[in-house]
Amino acid sequence: MKLLEVPNNQMFKIDELQFIKRDDFYTSVYELIQNGSRMIALTPIDKNAPQKIIAALANSQSSTIQIIGGVFDNDKLELQSWANEFPQTNYFECELSENYGYVPIDHPWLRPVRKQNVILNNTPYQFFKLEGEEVHEVAVGPIHAGVIEPGHFRFQCHGELVYNLEINLGYQHRNVENLILNARPQQRIILSESIAGDTTIGHVFAHCNTIEALSQTQLSLRAEVIRTIAAEIERVAMHLAGLSGISNDIGFALPSSSYGRLRTLAINSLAVICGSRFGRGLFVYGGVRFDLNDEVLDVVKSNLLTIQSDVQKINDYLFASVGALSRFEETGIINTDLAKNIGLVGLAARASGNEEDTRIHFPYGAYRYNPISTITLSTGDVYARARLRALEIDEALKFIFDQIENLPHGEIKSDVGKISAHSGIVSIVEGWRGEIVHIGFTDENANMLNYKIKDPSFNNWYGLSLALRETGISDFPLCNKSFDLSYSGHDL
Amino acid sequence: MNDALKIRILQGDPIVHDVRTAEFPSRYRGLPFIADKECLSGCNKCVEVCPTNAIKQNPISIDLGLCVFCPSCEETCPEGIIHFTQDYHTAIDIRENLLITKETKSVKSDEASEIIRKYFGKSLKLRQISAGGCNGCELELNALSNVNFDMGRYGIEFVASPRHADGVVITGPITHNMAKATEIAYEAVPNPKVVILFGTCAISGGIFQNSKELERQFLEEHKIDLFIPGCPPHPLTFINGLLDWLNK
Numbered sequence: 001m002k003l004l005e006v007p008n009n010q011m012f013k014i015d016e017l018q019f020i021k022r023d024d025f026y027t028s029v030y031e032l033i034q035n036g037s038r039m040i041a042l043t044p045i046d047k048n049a050p051q052k053i054i055a056a057l058a059n060s061q062s063s064t065i066q067i068i069g070g071v072f073d074n075d076k077l078e079l080q081s082w083a084n085e086f087p088q089t090n091y092f093e094c095e096l097s098e099n100y101g102y103v104p105i106d107h108p109w110l111r112p113v114r115k116q117n118v119i120l121n122n123t124p125y126q127f128f129k130l131e132g133e134e135v136h137e138v139a140v141g142p143i144h145a146g147v148i149e150p151g152h153f154r155f156q157c158h159g160e161l162v163y164n165l166e167i168n169l170g171y172q173h174r175n176v177e178n179l180i181l182n183a184r185p186q187q188r189i190i191l192s193e194s195i196a197g198d199t200t201i202g203h204v205f206a207h208c209n210t211i212e213a214l215s216q217t218q219l220s221l222r223a224e225v226i227r228t229i230a231a232e233i234e235r236v237a238m239h240l241a242g243l244s245g246i247s248n249d250i251g252f253a254l255p256s257s258s259y260g261r262l263r264t265l266a267i268n269s270l271a272v273i274c275g276s277r278f279g280r281g282l283f284v285y286g287g288v289r290f291d292l293n294d295e296v297l298d299v300v301k302s303n304l305l306t307i308q309s310d311v312q313k314i315n316d317y318l319f320a321s322v323g324a325l326s327r328f329e330e331t332g333i334i335n336t337d338l339a340k341n342i343g344l345v346g347l348a349a350r351a352s353g354n355e356e357d358t359r360i361h362f363p364y365g366a367y368r369y370n371p372i373s374t375i376t377l378s379t380g381d382v383y384a385r386a387r388l389r390a391l392e393i394d395e396a397l398k399f400i401f402d403q404i405e406n407l408p409h410g411e412i413k414s415d416v417g418k419i420s421a422h423s424g425i426v427s428i429v430e431g432w433r434g435e436i437v438h439i440g441f442t443d444e445n446a447n448m449l450n451y452k453i454k455d456p457s458f459n460n461w462y463g464l465s466l467a468l469r470e471t472g473i474s475d476f477p478l479c480n481k482s483f484d485l486s487y488s489g490h491d492l
Numbered sequence: 493m494n495d496a497l498k499i500r501i502l503q504g505d506p507i508v509h510d511v512r513t514a515e516f517p518s519r520y521r522g523l524p525f526i527a528d529k530e531c532l533s534g535c536n537k538c539v540e541v542c543p544t545n546a547i548k549q550n551p552i553s554i555d556l557g558l559c560v561f562c563p564s565c566e567e568t569c570p571e572g573i574i575h576f577t578q579d580y581h582t583a584i585d586i587r588e589n590l591l592i593t594k595e596t597k598s599v600k601s602d603e604a605s606e607i608i609r610k611y612f613g614k615s616l617k618l619r620q621i622s623a624g625g626c627n628g629c630e631l632e633l634n635a636l637s638n639v640n641f642d643m644g645r646y647g648i649e650f651v652a653s654p655r656h657a658d659g660v661v662i663t664g665p666i667t668h669n670m671a672k673a674t675e676i677a678y679e680a681v682p683n684p685k686v687v688i689l690f691g692t693c694a695i696s697g698g699i700f701q702n703s704k705e706l707e708r709q710f711l712e713e714h715k716i717d718l719f720i721p722g723c724p725p726h727p728l729t730f731i732n733g734l735l736d737w738l739n740k
Contacts, residue, residue, distance in 0.1 A: 116669050
C-alpha cells in the first residue's frame, strides 16, 4: 500500500506522497478504515487543481496520521464512495463534492454541506420527507429562540416522536479557508481565532502548530506549557457553560446560574492572562505573547481553586436530583458501535464509550511530556455527556494546577523560521468539543496551496441527528445542548 | 431543600454592583490612547501590521469599528505612541466617532431621541441575530443575563421572538446566507425599533471585510442606532453603551 505515515505535527514533502488511481485509492482507504483508522480529511493538495487529492486518516493505535494521495481525470472527477460501508466518510465526500465538483459514485445520500439552494443531479435539493398518516414536519431556524448561532432543523415526526432530523447548515459561511490562504501572518492568527469563538484557543493552537511545523520552529517548554494551560482553562470554561446550558434546558435554575457564575471566573482568568476573556491575543507564532508572572498566577490559582471546590458541590446537587436524572438518562442515546461507525470525536465519542482523545493518541505541545488522563463513559446519553463534562473539568483543573506548580523557566517566544516550500502538514488538537484538524500545503515558493480546517462539529452534527431518532421532539433542546456543537466552526 | 440553600449561599454575591467603574485586569485592551508624538520618519509599522487596516497615518488614527484589539500595533510601535487602556466605555451612536485620534480622551454616545427614550427608557427588549458571528459575541451577549452582569436589572432583556422585541442586536459580518433571514427578522419587529451592531465584524466586517461571502446591504438600508466595538466587546461595554444612550 502506498501510504505516507507521519506523527502529528510532522512536516512532510509533497514529493513523498504517491498519487494513485481511482480504484487503488478506493481500496487503500477502504482497508485503512477497516483496520480501525478514522477519516480526518478528504481534500485537494492545491485549491486550484482539484485532480490531486489526499485522504488523511488518523490511527489511534499507532498514533500516526496516514495519508494517501489520489489522482483523478480532470474532466471526470469521480471517486468511488465508501459511505455505504463506512458512514463516517459520508460528510467528507459531500464536502469534496460541493467544493470541487467531485461525484462520489454510489453515494447513499448526497447533501449540501454549506451552500444554500444547491442543485444536485440537476434538481434543487429537497429535504428528506416522511409520508403517511399522522406524520408531520417541523421546521426550525435559521434564527432560533435564544442568543445562538443560526442553523436550520427539519424534523419528520409522528406525534411526539422524531423519526428523522435533518440539519441544514452553512448560514455562518464566511470563507475562512480561502481568506487564510491569502492572508498576512497577523491576519491568519486573527482568522483562526475567529473560526469558532468558543474554541478560540483550540483553533489558534492548531493553526500555530501548523505554521511552526512548516517553518521548523522550536518552542520553549515554558511557551508550550502556557499554551496547554490556556487550552485547559478554555475546556473548563466551556464545559461549565455546557453544564449551565444543560441545567437551563431542564428548567433547573440554581445549578444553571451557579455553573454560569463559575464560568465567569474561568474566562476572567483568561482575561487576566492575556486581556481577552476568550484567550484572544495570547498565541503568536513561536510561542505566546504574555507570560505568567506571579501576580497573574495568584489570580488564576485563586479563581480555579474556587471553581474546583464549588463545582463539586453543584455537581452533587445536580446529579443527585431525581428530576434531572429522569430527563438525562436514556435520552438521545448514541451507542458505542454507532459512535464509531459515524466517526464521532471528542467529548461525544468518549461519552459513548470510544476512547478518542487526541491529547493521548496524538500528543502535541506540553501533553507530550505531561500526559493528561482521559475519561470515558459508556451509556452515550445526555447523562453521559453531562457527567463527562463534570469529570473532565475536575481532570483539567488537576492538570492545570500541576502545570502551574512545575512551570518551566525560559523565554516565551522563539524566532520563527521560514515556511518550507513544497511541503505538507497535518496538525491535530483536542479542543473542548474534540478533534480539531488543520492541514496546510505549500507550493515551491512557500505560498499556501490549500489550507483545510476541520472542526469537531463537522463530525458530530450527524451524531445529534441520529440521537434524536425515536426521541420526543421536546427533548431536542436538551440533546442539542448536550452536544453543544459549533455552527461557525462547521460553516467556516 | 437544605442542599439548595447551601448552593445558593455558595453563590454569594457575584454581581457587578457598579457597572460604571468596574475594575479590569491590567492586560485588558479597551479604548486605545494615541500619544501626541511624532512618528519616526518613514515608519509605518503599525499600519503594516494591523490585521484589519484600522490604522491610518499622518496623523495616526485608529478606527474602532475595524480594530480587533489584538495588540500588534502597540507592540510594534518603536515610539510607544499607541497604547490600549483599560477604559471599556467604547460604545457610541455615530459611526464616524469611532475614529480615535490623539485628541480622543474618552468616547460616549449622545442621548437617544426623545421618542426612543420615552418608549424604551424603562424597558427595552431585544432580539439578537447572529449573522456569521463566530459565537464569541454571542457568548458575551449570553453572559449579560448571567448572575454577574444581570442586565435585566435595568429593564433590558433578550427575547425569543422579534414580534416581542423593540429592536435587534446584530453580531457577525452578515454572511450572504444570513442576509435574507436578517432582513426578515428586522421586518418582524414592530415600530419604532432600534438596531445595535455588536462587535467589530458587525460594524465593518472586521477580519472578514474582504470575504466574498458577505452581503452587508442591510446596513446601508437601515439606520444604525448604536455601535459596540470589540472582538468580542465586553458585556459591560454593552450595558454602559445602552445606559448612556437611554440616559439611565
